[in-house]
Amino acid sequence: MTPETLLHPRREGLYCPPGDFYIDPVRPVARALITHGHADHARAGHGAVMATQRTLDIMALRYGPDFAGATQVAGAAAINGVNVSFHPAGHVLGSAQIRVEHKGLSIVVTGDYKRGVDATAEAYEPVGGDVFITEATFGLPVFRHPAPQAEIAKLLRSLEQFPERAHLVGVYALGKAQRVIRLIRDAGHDQPMYIHGALKTLCDYYQEQGINLGPLASATIDRSDKAQFAGRIVLAPPSAFAAKWAQRFPDPLICFASGWMQVRARARQRGVELPLVISDHCDWGELTETITELAPGEVWVTHGREEALVHWCDLQGITARPLNLVGYEDEAE
């Protein structure tokens, strides 16, 4: 049996013919295995969904309780004779890698993953297989994420320098928001923090799951006194900055927590005044070290800068190819 007969890309997503299921399909299918709750990986409308309990919870919060015909909590299972198992990916809360094994051949689908320490996600677990399928969102040697603590220190320093300005920090709702809040708290910042309404549900969920984020006030109060936000941290999805929503804050200083902020032109393009390089994805070092550590027989690269990572694998004598899957958009990270 060749790896391609166990898993191969289709229009709907990565498909397993013997198991008759898809992994992270981008269109509605009968049976889907989902790595994590980000919208480009977890979509509503599938017949049956298998995912970690937390990913199922997150999907229900985002899409409503009827997001799929049936759900099943991930565990070691056999689907039509194909063994599947879920392993923490370190990306966001509930994120998992999916290992597929059939007739002695194994493939690991990582979804999105990272190796850096994150108090708000289950730590990555190295899982090997004959084929290792990896993303390459930051798959260029220019991407080396600095220590997130150093980035948070920049934010706190700016608050001291500009105590009259509200610091608006752009964060995506699932994962980044909670990680950034937790990093800020761990750095000893004990002032009130405000969140945009779009972040509330998931922050509440993280807290219920035992991840302490401290008290969070709503930044969406009407007729709120402008001055109360001076020198405060306000977290919001970046899309809110272009909206009228942002006009309520005193002289806002726009920050953005994203791996993309490593490239200055990106920060400038978005009108970001204080870029914070904090990512939920592997940087170049983590990608290449993981491949070296796991030493898979073959590497398939799903999305991002496939060309560079495939080239690197070639240089190392590792068989690698791009998968050309469409529909994954990690611009929003």
Place this chain on the structure above:
Amino acid sequence: MKRFAALLERLALTPARLGKIKLLKDYFRDTPDPDRGIGLAAITRDLDLKTVQPAMLRELAVERVDAELFRLSYDYVGDLAETLALIWGAAGPAVDVGLAEVVDQLNGAGRGGAPAVMRGLLDGLDTSERYALVKLATGGLRVGVSARLAKQALAGFGGVDVTEIEELWHGLEPPYTEVFGWLEGRTAKPAQAALAPFRPVMLATPLDQDNLAAMDPGEFLAEWKWDGIRVQATAEGGVRRLYSRTGDDISGAFPDVIAHMGFEGSLDGELLVRGADGQAAPFSELQQRLNRKTVSKAMMEKRPAFIRAYDLLHEEDQNLRPLPFADRRARLERFIAGLNGDRFDLSPLVEVPSWEALAAARTDPPHPVIEGLMLKRRDSIYVPGRPKGPWFKWKRDPFLIDAVLMYAQRGHGKRSSFYSDYTFGVWQGANLVPVGKAYFGFTDEELKQIDKFVRDHTVERFGPVRSVRAEADFGLVLEVAFEGLNWSSRHKSGVAMRFPRIHRLRWDKPPGEADVLTSLEAMLPPK
């Protein structure tokens, strides 16, 4: 180096002037000598530094990284310094090296030694320091801070007036240790040691016409306000310098003027260039000669520069600034008579029989390169800065046109959630053609109204830009004020405006009644 690198990162993305000043002041406070002075000099471009070639950096990079991976990375990042800074993995232990030390090492590298010095520095620095290093070493430090702004921050840091800094500046050398000592109150103010130093300029305040009635025309002298750049030409003890009004030394770009400064003294005047007719040419012609370090012979022949003198600050070793303007003016007239008339002439006085007569002269100036009148009290002594009372500028009324809002772009900083930069156009047949951009002139309340209009009537979005509905019977008409119009090959419309700003919002006016391009073309100077 860490502090300097952090400063550059913040400066490059901080749009507001006050924000930049705050960052610079904190840098001066938190950074020890000599690093802070070297950092300051790097920003004011007063730092002598041997630069390295981009090709050398590329070679260094591919010693470390596979050439194909470097190519893909450079393609993606688009900036060589940034690519190198990011891709250069730390090879050794982090080293805390000061900016002054880095500059010493770069300058000390002999022929052929530069790659080794760069390699050594890159190995010990972190990403953001590497970026600062490469930008410094390639001479590509662009952080949106003018020398003037840096000096203002320095003045703010020490709680002194910026003119005090400007006055001293040309006798100073990096790392300015004695200046920081003075600004921190530890040592005395450094003495001005240089020959031909800059003398801070006296500026006028805008005239409030309502006050004219209370002013006595007999107490004032009037002259034309020429549309060039204000300069100071000083020659002392064989040193000849031409300064901009903020004290930047622009001698290098105007050797044709410098060559004829065979005098001992300091002149204040307007720098202009002559057109083919031998007369003062429009500002756009002078602009071709600005912001250059050197100038070609052809350029000097095509656009010869000269100074139209307003004032005499020094003659021989005598400081004339404490004298009344009328006395200085008399000295100036004698002084100019002895100079080459092609390079120095006198700004003529305008008769002031009455304010009415002067107002009439203002509406009908004798030359197109006049932008208004200056009124100076006969008894005014020459003081730096912009004192209220002795000097007034009475500008010609701006040009006004009605244009239609076509595109709006999100602003920066404070205005980042507002559509605050507007591109407007006028009619050319049935189509609108963009003729300019403006981002000020409206109140906060008007900004909110335009912002709402833009959001409600967006046709298309391109990144931070939106196109808005602009049709003959629907759209927003902006009354735009501007100072002048020039030919431009860079603009589709063929015209470029000087200082356009929003004068009024014409919610009442149908766009179809806005101006047409031909009426703008009629305002252009002859080609």
